Amino acid sequence: MVGTEGLMLRGGGRPLAARPGPGTAARRDSGRRPGHEAVAGPAAAEAPARRLRAAILGWQRSFPGLPYRLPRRDRLQGVRCVGQGAGARVSGVLAPLLRHDVSTGAGATVIELRGGGLAGPARGAADRAGRAVLEWEPGNPDSACWNPLARPTPAAAERLEQALRRLGGHAAPGQAAAPRGPDPLLRHAVAAVASCGRVPDLLALQRFLEASPSRQAELAMGDAAAARYFRDVCRRWSADRREGRLGAFLGPLAVLLGQPLLRRALCPGDGAPVIDLPACLREGRVLLATLPPGGPSGVGEALGGLLLAAFQAAAYGRAPGAPFHALYVDDPERLAGGRLDGFVRAAGSVGIGAVCGAEGLDRHGGAGDVLGAWGTAVVVRCGPADARALAPALPARRRRTWVPADLSGLPYGCGLAYRSGRRPWIRVLRLPAAG
Numbered sequence: 001m002v003g004t005e006g007l008m009l010r011g012g013g014r015p016l017a018a019r020p021g022p023g024t025a026a027r028r029d030s031g032r033r034p035g036h037e038a039v040a041g042p043a044a045a046e047a048p049a050r051r052l053r054a055a056i057l058g059w060q061r062s063f064p065g066l067p068y069r070l071p072r073r074d075r076l077q078g079v080r081c082v083g084q085g086a087g088a089r090v091s092g093v094l095a096p097l098l099r100h101d102v103s104t105g106a107g108a109t110v111i112e113l114r115g116g117g118l119a120g121p122a123r124g125a126a127d128r129a130g131r132a133v134l135e136w137e138p139g140n141p142d143s144a145c146w147n148p149l150a151r152p153t154p155a156a157a158e159r160l161e162q163a164l165r166r167l168g169g170h171a172a173p174g175q176a177a178a179p180r181g182p183d184p185l186l187r188h189a190v191a192a193v194a195s196c197g198r199v200p201d202l203l204a205l206q207r208f209l210e211a212s213p214s215r216q217a218e219l220a221m222g223d224a225a226a227a228r229y230f231r232d233v234c235r236r237w238s239a240d241r242r243e244g245r246l247g248a249f250l251g252p253l254a255v256l257l258g259q260p261l262l263r264r265a266l267c268p269g270d271g272a273p274v275i276d277l278p279a280c281l282r283e284g285r286v287l288l289a290t291l292p293p294g295g296p297s298g299v300g301e302a303l304g305g306l307l308l309a310a311f312q313a314a315a316y317g318r319a320p321g322a323p324f325h326a327l328y329v330d331d332p333e334r335l336a337g338g339r340l341d342g343f344v345r346a347a348g349s350v351g352i353g354a355v356c357g358a359e360g361l362d363r364h365g366g367a368g369d370v371l372g373a374w375g376t377a378v379v380v381r382c383g384p385a386d387a388r389a390l391a392p393a394l395p396a397r398r399r400r401t402w403v404p405a406d407l408s409g410l411p412y413g414c415g416l417a418y419r420s421g422r423r424p425w426i427r428v429l430r431l432p433a434a435g
Helices: 025-031 042-046 048-062 086-103 119-129 154-168 184-194 202-210 213-222 224-236 239-257 260-266 277-283 299-316 341-350 367-373 384-393 404-408
Strands: 079-083 107-113 133-136 286-291 325-330 352-358 376-380 414-419 425-430
Touching (some): 079 086, 086 119, 086 325, 119 133, 119 286, 154 184, 184 202, 184 213, 184 239, 213 224, 239 299, 299 325, 299 341, 341 367, 384 404
Parallel strands (some): 079 376, 133 286
């Protein structure tokens, strides 16, 4: 590893171009490095993958173990990895970057489903560097506690509403249709619980929603807007309408709070360490969020999406020029269906560098989103459909153009890195082995 600002993947050397134009290979034969094939004309179209493999092998012999360095300014523009198989993305791209960030003292937040592959590298790098890891693992009795309503703002209520609706479904049988946009019911309920003089949590919110209409109006007296809503609006609802509107939130809350270990990880009070996201960003802590594996209930995806939205809100509260803090998420689209393109564009100004992975372009929005919105894109084990979409979008170098077989024919353990901007470059990288 070299430098203090980035490490990153193993690779380097001269950027490799793709398919040469007719008549160009013969003029370059005399200066070609060992291991590069001279292919021109029809042969280039017949064996682009074979030519690229030979070029990579020659490059590896010429530059054994040469470290590839990604400057901090590029990290602040985001790193996006696209490839089939989470193992290749995590072991080849995300884990090496995470180890470097933790070992050099940078703050890091990891959000993944259990078994995602980043927990081991994060703990190992922290142990070697003598750093503490704050772990949030719902379902683990030793997990720290994160209260989604620690700051009971309208934005926090809206984030919670989105997570509960994803967990419980928008139009479950017997539930009334939710209004367009944020539902004022949950926003006023959070404000009412907060007005009672204590920090609200999900358990207090559940008890408030289960109370009678008169009791709700009484408890909301500390907040004028909430008291008016529950006194003048909710009390006019019919029994069926009230049951449907409240059931849209009470059902998902029962799923979360009905399991003691999940309740312990979401509601403070059992002596567990409490996670404060703004403090983690301010102090440069290492936060590892390992969520329950995906399943029919969708608990892991809903909680992951809730934490990811809360992290973005805390990041926007940082001052420009704040210390570097890395965010690691593999397949963020799976967590509440969110996309990070807009967040990445603004996060760099407040010191947040996002490193994310995706299964393919169809989960992300297309080649233009991957190559344009993110500062650096790395493609590993690209499928034929993704290769056909990416090849035309990659810029030519020295009148050479890319063909789909150049991308789909990458050998195992290699990746294609592209950096956008005023001076873009393309390199084929030898990725670190797992472990």
